[in-house]
Amino acid sequence: MGVSGSGKSTVGAALARRTRVPFVDADTLHPAANIAKMAVGEPLDDDDRYPWLDKVGEWLTAHRDGGVVSCSALKKEYRDRLRAHCPGVEFLHLSGSAELIAGRLAARTDHFMPAALLRSQLDTLEALGPDEAGMTVDAGQDVEAIVDAVLRQRG
Numbered sequence: 001m002g003v004s005g006s007g008k009s010t011v012g013a014a015l016a017r018r019t020r021v022p023f024v025d026a027d028t029l030h031p032a033a034n035i036a037k038m039a040v041g042e043p044l045d046d047d048d049r050y051p052w053l054d055k056v057g058e059w060l061t062a063h064r065d066g067g068v069v070s071c072s073a074l075k076k077e078y079r080d081r082l083r084a085h086c087p088g089v090e091f092l093h094l095s096g097s098a099e100l101i102a103g104r105l106a107a108r109t110d111h112f113m114p115a116a117l118l119r120s121q122l123d124t125l126e127a128l129g130p131d132e133a134g135m136t137v138d139a140g141q142d143v144e145a146i147v148d149a150v151l152r153q154r155g
Contacts, residue, residue: 057085
């Protein structure tokens with residue numbers, strides 16, 4: 001979980017490879033209307049997000065024996081919605097400075113999410129609470145170091 005540009009897709013794919021489980025980028029589950037809205041710099045509202053989160057939750061349910069999803073899951077409320085589909089889901093929050101993330105977004109050429117929406121995402125982001133299964137890591141670390149940290153914590 002994390003804002004756009006935090007490394008969710010890269011880290012998620014690497015974690016799935018290392019653990020030999022399926023991976024999906026939740027961005028591929030967005031309806032066309034959500035992608036069009038974000039592409040013109042309009043942030044999504046909850047009415048846009050709920051059907052998308054339910055699709056993500058359905059994927060988690062179908063892969064409850066093992067799978068990795070890269071999904072923003074910015075608010076606890078959104079994570080609760082995912083947990084309603086798959087109670088055992090764990091979250092990896094990739095946290096980084098606004099400068100780090102903005103630099104990554106500026107370097108992107110192949111994504112529908114414009115860098116202009118970063119502030120909106122940072123304002124929306126709610127860190128993992130102590131009652132939520134998962135961990136927070138520095139998104140500025142090397143991808144393999146992040147995956148190693150996750151695997152160490154999970155035992």
